[in-house]
Amino acid sequence: MNAPICPNCGGPLTRVVDVPYGWWEWDEATGSYRACNAASRVDVAPWVHAACMGELRKFHPQDPIVPASAAT
Numbered sequence: 001m002n003a004p005i006c007p008n009c010g011g012p013l014t015r016v017v018d019v020p021y022g023w024w025e026w027d028e029a030t031g032s033y034r035a036c037n038a039a040s041r042v043d044v045a046p047w048v049h050a051a052c053m054g055e056l057r058k059f060h061p062q063d064p065i066v067p068a069s070a071a072t
């Protein structure tokens with residue numbers, strides 16, 4: 001069965017990460033690291049798709065997976 005699809009980038013959610021403190025990305029323009037966070041709200045940090053680092057607010061990897069062909 002294929003992995004669920006990311007609502008942010010459309011790619012398969014084959015790797016998701018739990019990043020409560022966000023992550024840091026290299027910024028060539030400033031020559032320094034820039035703090036990043038996917039959370040759009042302040043309550044709970046979301047799971048994040050590793051491919052696009054978009055937040056997955058409704059997602060949890062232990063939720064039952066519904067095959068895309070069965071979804072309506």
Ligand SMILES: [Zn+2]
Pocket residue numbers: 006007008009010011049051052053054
């Ligand atoms: Zn994605």
